[in-house]
Every structure is written in C-alpha cells, then in structure tokens.
Amino acid sequence: MTHKVLTQSQIDQIFEPSYPLSEDVRMSDVLNRVLKTRDGVYYTLWREGQTFILAYQRYAKMAPNHIPLAAWDPCAYYASWQEAKDDLLARKTQIVLPGPADEMEAVIEIYRFVYGPETWDAIIKVDGWPAASFTTCSYIAGKCIAFTKSRHPGAMPGGVWLNNGFTVDENLPDWTVRLAPVVTRDTPWRFHVWQIRFSDDGTLSRPHLSIQWRESSLSDSIDVRTRNVEELLAMIPAETWTVTDTGFEVVRDSEWRTGEIPQFAEKVAA
Secondary structure, three states: OOOOOOOOOHHHHHHHOOOOOOOOOOOOHHOOEEEEEEOOOOOEEEEEEOEEEEEEEOOOOOOHHOOOHHHHHEEEEEEHHHHHHHHHHOOOEEEEEEOOOOHHHHHHHHHHHHHHHHHHHHEEEEOOOOOEEEHHHHHHHHHHHHHHHOOOOOOOOOHHHHOOEEEEEOOOOOOOOOOOEEOOOOOOEEEEEEEEOOOOOOOHHHHHHEEEEEOOEEEEEEEEEEHHHHHHHHOOOOOOOOEEEEOOOOEEEEEEEEOOOOHHHHHHHH
16 A cells, blocks of 8 residues: 545644534533534533533634633533433534544554554664655644643644654645555565775774665664774674675674664663
8 A cells, every 4th residue: 555545624623622422422421521513612521510501612722632611611501411402413523532642643653554553663764755646734733732732731832843843745635645655574685784994094984883674764873882894793693694805894784684773782782
C-alpha cells in the first residue's frame, strides 16, 4: 500500500475522538462527561437529587476536556434519566473522549492511522516524509494550531506539525496521503565502516561506523571511541566484509541481515 485516504472527519476524530450515544447507553457513561451535538455545541449533564441538568459551554474556544464548571450554563432540566436520554438522543449527541494529550501525540496518531496500527508499531524509522495536497496539509496544520492554542497556550501552535508533518504535493488529490518508505524489523541491514584517506601522507582517519538499511536512504551513525579499525572490526559480529578502496576513502560493508541490531553498539558508542 502506497497511498491512504485521510478524510476531514477522520482527522477530526484523531484530535477529538468521540462516539454517538445509543439506545442502550448507561447513565454512568454520560453523567459529568463532555458531550457534543450535531450543531457543534459542547454540553455536559449532571445530577442534583432527582433532577438532571443539561448545560452548554459558554466559551466556545475552550478545550472541551478542560472546561471548568463555571463555564457551563444550564439550558435544560429533566425529571428522570429516561427523559434526559431521550432528549440527548434526539440531539444526535456524541460523548467526547479525552483524545491526545499534546500536539506530538496527535501527530503520532495521524501517522499511526495512515500506516495502520500493526505496521506503525513495527516501524523503526520513516524514510523521508509522507505527502499530501496543500488542502489536506493546511487542514491538519489548522487543527494542530487550534489544538495547541486551546490546551497548551505556552507552546508554539503548529510547531510539531511544522517539523514532523507531511510534505506538500499538489499532484495528489485532496484527502489522500502518499506514504513514505519505512524501515521495519524485517528490513535487511548491514554494518558500514568507512575511513577517509588524507591526501598529504595517505594515512586513514579514525573509522566511522553506521547501520544502513537496504532500499532506504537512511543510515544511523554510531560514534566510536577507537581509532583502530582492526579493534573496531573485532567488536562487530560480522561474518564477511566487502572492502572498497576508492583512493579517497576505504569502505567496509558487512553482509546484509535481518533481525535486531546487536546491543554491542551501546558498548562501542562514546
């Protein structure tokens, strides 16, 4: 799969997940929860004695899950739970869930949705950036800005999306995401060691070690303490090496393999 549909309603659900009330909804599922009706107004329902009180949000721009009690204005009173439930069902009411804690969590959920939960959980790295149309990217950016302004006023609104969001491709249709390649646990990888040859005397620099993935432009550099390539190679559990000497540098590549990268890298890292 190289493309994924991502609609406005799906984006809205990521930032503010909710589910509709049903006939079998329980009173405990509704009381003191944030509710939203089809007209976009936020409500809450609480109980005082035998009376149920429905109140709407006085300040429309406040984050729905951070609304203090003083910001609710009563608008309807019911003598029983059944009466309250019937009215909420008639209003096409939805229960609003807490949703992401911050913008980073929201952006991660967008990535998780377009790649799919199982694939996302197996991803080590995304190679590059997914792409979407200007309309799609702008809509997500607007949601990020509004979300951060309402919940984290001290943070830069939209900053996480600016640094980690999709790239714009106007050749894509709206609400379609072109997925970027990914590195997973099943992606073949190898050790890559290289040394620069100094032109004045032909000596080689200290060895540089990285992990490369096949069919990917990604590589992870590992800082090593040793300046001795033989000592470094002795630490690496590689069976065979391919050596390439270009005159400018000497490169050693191990065989391709799959599976977890050995923990030895932590011992070598500076």
